[in-house]
Amino acid sequence: MIQLAERFLSLRYEDVCILKAIEAGMRRREWVPLEEISAISGIPASKAEYYLRLLSGRKLVSYTSVPYEGYQIEFAAYDLLALHDLVRRGFVASLGDRLGVGKESVVHEALNDIPLVIKFHREGRTSFSRVRRVRDYLRDRPKVAWIYASALAARTEFEVMRRLYPSVAVPKPVARSRHAVVMERVAGALLTKADLDDPAFYLNRILEEIRKAYRLGVIHADLSEYNVIVGDDITIIDWPQAVGRDHESAEELLWRDVSNILKYFKRRYKIDLELEEVIRKIKVDDG
DSSP, X not given: OHHHHHHHHTOOHHHHHHHHHHHHHTTTOSSBOHHHHHXXXXXXXXXXXXXXXXXXXXXXXXXEOSSSOEEEEOHHHHHHHHHHHHHHTTSOOEEEEEEEEOSSEEEEEEESSSEEEEEEXXXXXXXXXXXXXXXXXGTTOTTOOHHHHHHHHHHXXXXXXXXXXXXXXXXXXXEEETTEEEEEOOOSEEXXXXXXXXXXXXXXXXXXXXXXXXXXXXXXXXXXXGGEEESSSEEEOOOTTOEETTSTTHHHHHHHHHHHHHHHHHHHHOOOOOHHHHHHHHHTTOO
């Protein structure tokens, strides 16, 4: 996190203008020519080229000469643009350590009036074809750039969390910028790392939150022991792939979510519940 903070603090006005210009250009093309960066940023091409060399040296910008000369921003630069916006808007006051790194996100601690986390989505950069298959919001966007795949993931997660909170045990959503979601920090540990004294209580609480989300028309669609936080109670995290109950695969995804949780508790704590009966209870009195 120190590296991210140092990069953020060392950004100049011209750096931000250049990065925003490349970001805007990537809406239309993968690599953005110097002339377009200059036109969008309002910085003369000779000066823009100078700043681009500096940004490239800091690994914030990449350059190619094939099939044409152009630039694109790296995820580190996209992080900084999101952070710059969140600070400017007053949602984030200070930064802390990196809390975790996954295949499709990086999570940092932050602070304002309350403890926060900032989740930077990483969808699309290294596994775009796989992400497109499993992310419903990308189905009708065949040419979307990787930075916008990540921004769409953040938007989906933020909107789902706003829809569910506080009726469902999800982190309190605070703000979103580009591919970054700011939420209230939740105390506890991942279910996989916890040794539960009363596993039946936590299993019932997880199933109850699945039921509440289902009542509100939302299915997590990727639920497992790796995105449940347990403390005095439970919190379900990681919602970018969530789907509505009207989704063509809603039934299959609901069964998979519940099955993943039941298998974990059976394997770890020897609690054996019948999947069909649990699904029936989740859906009882529905509609």
